[in-house]
Amino acid sequence: MTAWLRERMVLLLGLGVLAYTFVPIAVVVLMSFNEPAARNVYSFDGFTLHNWANICEDAAMCEALGLSLRIGFLATLVATVLGTLAGFALVRHDFAGRSSANLLIFLPMAAPEIVLGSSLLTLFVAAGASGLLGFWTILIAHIMFCLSFVVVTVRSRLAGLDDTLEQAAADLYATPAQTFWRVTFPLVLPGILGAALLSFSLSFDDFIITNLNSGNETTFPMYVWGAYRVGVPMQVNVIGTIMLLFSLAVVVTGELVSRRRRRALV
Amino acid sequence: MTQAAQAVPETATLAAEPSGSRRRRGRTGYLLMLPATLWLLLFFVVPFYSLVATSLFDASGSDFRGYEMTYAWGNYVDVVEAYWQPFLRSLWYAALATGICLVLGYVLAYAIAFKAGRWKWLLLVLVIAPFFTSFLVRTLSWQLILSDEGFVVDALQFLRVLGPDDRLLATPVAVVAGLAYNFLPFMVLPLFASLDKIDPRLVEASSDLYAHPFVGFWKVTWPLSLPGVVSGTLLTFIPAAGDYINAEFLGSTNQRVIGNVIQGQFIDANNSPVAAALSVLLMVLIVAMVLVYVRRAGTEELL
Amino acid sequence: MPPSADTAATGAPAPAAPDAGPGGSDGGLRLSSLTKRYANGFTAVHDLDLDVPRGSFIALLGPSGCGKTTTLRMVAGLEVPTSGRITLAGQDITDRRAHQRPVNTVFQNYALFPHLDIYENVAFGLRRRKVRDVESKVRAMLELVELDSQARKRPAQLSGGQQQRVALARALINEPEVLLLDEPLGALDLKLRRSMQIEIKRIQVEVGLTFMHVTHDQEEAMTMADTVAVMNGGVIEQLGAPAELYENPRSTFVANFLGQSNLIEGRVLSRSADVTTLDMHGITVSVPTARTHTDGDRGWIGIRPEKVLIGEEGADLDAPGNTVPGGVVSDVSFVGVSTQYLVRMPWGQELQVFSQNTGRTRMFTVGEKVELSWRPEYAFCLDINQDAAAGVDDGETR
Known part of the structure; x- marks a missing residue:
């Protein structure tokens, strides 16, 4: 018995930590079915599907959600494209200032969000654009902080790519363009998709930077922030649960697809 | 003479990049790099410059009347005098949270890397899954758990760890717990990446060479995982030091951190120079701490 | 440095080259004064001359760092020579890029495309050159290497020996003027390596192509090749048939490296x-x-x-x-x-x-x-x- 325990001690402890990270998640899921007795009482008073059936009961919440989705989608798109190009440049090309470029990519990740947000705000104010704070400034900020994460993800995927594969393609009569589209790109694609998923969740989740640069717009995290004093509607938990399920589905599907590819026809 | 040729062995043929095939020179590199560089210059470097400039404006101006550039270095003295407490508190909370994350994260990453077997990927997915539920929703959920009526307080009161009138919410404990919880994935992932690369046979070799498992861990596994430890602690500490959501949701006015102050000075007090000076100070402090830390850990190549 | 070795394969037997003219260079591969110097000053290959008659099987043998792999990569077009010329079938191909050369390589770690199945790996070169009858050619080639039942698997699902055969098939199907083998058996265990040596040699005789094989394993070189070039320090120390090299070595390096x-x-x-x-x-x-x-x-x-x-x-x-x-x-x-x-x-x-x-x-x-x-x-x-x-x-x- 002790031997069994000693053998599995680390695993059990690890699973314990994992379980701890799921306690708040479990509460979120649970509360999405809650029927609160009053608006700002946070106890589980009764089971209901009401919140799931009426997600947009509070129109402001859904408006904020829509904005977050739009920003998240656009920021992901732009950051993924620019970041992928930069990732290729950094791994596959030699140019003056390559190490400065690497530093430039690294720094935004080393800066606390509050610093990034206040810097941008002072720029927009100095440029006389404080009246224009809103959708576009949020988008600019989100692309900025997602960019570095995309570059880093794509860069490491590319660096891990065995370059003899590209040599083999060239050896087998593939022109540089064919080598790129038939060998390099398909092999880097999972990294790019991962980077996009990461971008989206960073963008969707950001509060600190957005709050400083949003003008009169309200994103989903800002809505939660604003609503929590008066009592957050239970639908917020529904959104949290949906986000969780959605991303789990994406990740698990991705993993299963790549496994099936590896194992097919065994 | 043949020895000389071997001294420069195949490394020369492998490491000296086969010219023309791996890193290409020419215009394409610049073109690919250009958009991202421009974006970061315009919306990261230039803003930081403008942040520094703003921090030197005459603080007696206002957002409406405009500011005068007076190179008011005194702003920095003023903000340190006025806000050194939330400043230190931020760094202290972040350090505590990072320490907790390191312990919990290491156990978890170690278990996944060495003990999970075929369930490795599933456990990794589960580590990042909470990360995909909105940060604020997650933190609100903590508020609920740690609230006076929540089961944690009840249990602790039952166990006499807490007195009947003690609470968790609105205490430093709650804030640090929230920070540690929220940034745990940032610790686990780099740690896992480092640990997963370690050949388990190295640990076996150390026990074969008479090392007690703890000694083997300390002399083999831990040093090899240092790159992960360093990047994990940085990725945890930096955002934790600037975060104010946990302090706001889980603390009280006694747990105000520097993020609260900066945000308040910008938005509510309309006092940009003070807020900017605080931001610059925070950035400088963090960069300094990171440099010292990275140098001491001997992992400069991470930067 | 040891005396720079014999530089022409004039004495080398080329049994599988019935159409090779006198001197055996008409349709073959000729390297003249080939030199590769890296930016760090290291000279990997030094003024190398080599004549490989068409249809012969030559092995470049030597310790790591001797320049054999660099020589092979220059022939493949994966490295640019610092000076010297490469001529193939009478044409100067020195300035042609890898994808423009009628040369194919079996890479050391096979370099099979992990995202393509075996069939598509083998068909890759044909498709790039828009050759017709891909289907029948690939089927025939897979039969030759006895992998026809594995066509729709991915490389990771095959054993080391099977991957090796895919790499061989992928290169052979293009019927290159020269097939380059870069330590192709290094990752296999001893028994499998022995049988692959015999297998590759059989295929070479069957298809009658020129094979250039790089290895540090003297037994492998002597078993497979009809001509062995022993390289050391960027030059060929001695060139000849395996028995000739073994019985009559001209330098202490050859005497010790071979046996x-x-x-x-x-x-x-x-x-x-x-x-x-x-x-x-x-x-x-x-x-x-x-x-x-x-x-x-x-x-x-x-x-x-x-x-x-x-x-x-x-x-x-x-x-x-x-x-x-x-x-x-x-x-x-x-x-x-x-x-x-x-x-x-x-x-x-x-x-x-x-x-x-x-x-x-x-x-x-x-x-x-x-x-x-x-x-x-x-x-x-x-x-x-x-x-x-x-x-x-x-x-x-x-």
Whole structure:
């Protein structure tokens, strides 16, 4: 018995930590079915599907959600494209200032969000654009902080790519363009998709930077922030649960697809 | 003479990049790099410059009347005098949270890397899954758990760890717990990446060479995982030091951190120079701490 | 540096090249004054000349860092030579890029495309060149390498030996002018490696293409190739048929890298057209002049361990000419087919002796006094200025 325990001690402890990270998640899921007795009482008073059936009961919440989705989608798109190009440049090309470029990519990740947000705000104010704070400034900020994460993800995927594969393609009569589209790109694609998923969740989740640069717009995290004093509607938990399920589905599907590819026809 | 040729062995043929095939020179590199560089210059470097400039404006101006550039270095003295407490508190909370994350994260990453077997990927997915539920929703959920009526307080009161009138919410404990919880994935992932690369046979070799498992861990596994430890602690500490959501949701006015102050000075007090000076100070402090830390850990190549 | 070796394969037999003209260079591969110097100043390949007749199987053999892989990569177009020309089938291809050369490579770690199945891996080159009849060609090729049932699997699902065959098929299907093999068997275990050696050789004879094979394994080179170029320090030390290289090495490096050799210092007493006589620590021995590769008055007298006979003191050994008394057995290793002795000679050197286990002679024990002898025609003589230990460690591949 002790031997069994000693053998599995680390695993059990690890699973314990994992379980701890799921306690708040479990509460979120649970509360999405809650029927609160009053608006700002946070106890589980009764089971209901009401919140799931009426997600947009509070129109402001859904408006904020829509904005977050739009920003998240656009920021992901732009950051993924620019970041992928930069990732290729950094791994596959030699140019003056390559190490400065690497530093430039690294720094935004080393800066606390509050610093990034206040810097941008002072720029927009100095440029006389404080009246224009809103959708576009949020988008600019989100692309900025997602960019570095995309570059880093794509860069490491590319660096891990065995370059003899590209040599083999060239050896087998593939022109540089064919080598790129038939060998390099398909092999880097999972990294790019991962980077996009990461971008989206960073963008969707950001509060600190957005709050400083949003003008009169309200994103989903800002809505939660604003609503929590008066009592957050239970639908917020529904959104949290949906986000969780959605991303789990994406990740698990991705993993299963790549496994099936590896194992097919065994 | 043949020895000389071997001294420069195949490394020369492998490491000296086969010219023309791996890193290409020419215009394409610049073109690919250009958009991202421009974006970061315009919306990261230039803003930081403008942040520094703003921090030197005459603080007696206002957002409406405009500011005068007076190179008011005194702003920095003023903000340190006025806000050194939330400043230190931020760094202290972040350090505590990072320490907790390191312990919990290491156990978890170690278990996944060495003990999970075929369930490795599933456990990794589960580590990042909470990360995909909105940060604020997650933190609100903590508020609920740690609230006076929540089961944690009840249990602790039952166990006499807490007195009947003690609470968790609105205490430093709650804030640090929230920070540690929220940034745990940032610790686990780099740690896992480092640990997963370690050949388990190295640990076996150390026990074969008479090392007690703890000694083997300390002399083999831990040093090899240092790159992960360093990047994990940085990725945890930096955002934790600037975060104010946990302090706001889980603390009280006694747990105000520097993020609260900066945000308040910008938005509510309309006092940009003070807020900017605080931001610059925070950035400088963090960069300094990171440099010292990275140098001491001997992992400069991470930067 | 050792003397720069023979530079033309004129003497090399090319059995599978019926259409090769005199000199064998018409349709073949010719490297002239090929040099590769890296930016860090390291010269990987130095002024290399090599003629590979069409349809022959040549092996570039040498230790790591000797320049063999760099040479191969320059032929493939994956590295740009610093100077020199590469001619293939009469055409100068030096400035053509990899995808424009009728040359295919079997890479060291196979470099199979992990995202494509076996069929598409093999079809890759055909599709790029828009060749017709991809289907039937790929099927035929997969049959040749006995992988037709695996067509729709991905590389990661195959064993090492199967992956190796896919890599071979993927290159062969393009019917290149030259097929390059870059240590293609290095990742396989010994047994599989043996059978693949025979398999590749069979395929080469069957398809009749020119094969250029890079390896550090001397047994592999000798088993597979009909011509072996021994490389060291960026130059070819010696070129020839395996048996010729083995029996008549021209440098200490070749003598040690290909098999093992006893090298004993000797002083030249006389030279005639047929025989050179030397004084070897007080014993007069003779070496055929044709196998004496030094003009100096001293030289390394070389003899392969299996050519040395071992007997009791005063025994009548069937090796007239070179008899060396006064040895003491210092080590005995019984390895089944033979017994390997180390014999300490009166001048302090230990010589290796491999005695075939024919059962006709008894085994000797450590400390026994013995007499060694060998037939003069098996001995060779090398330049005393060369390092007697050159290539010794490099040769130990297994």
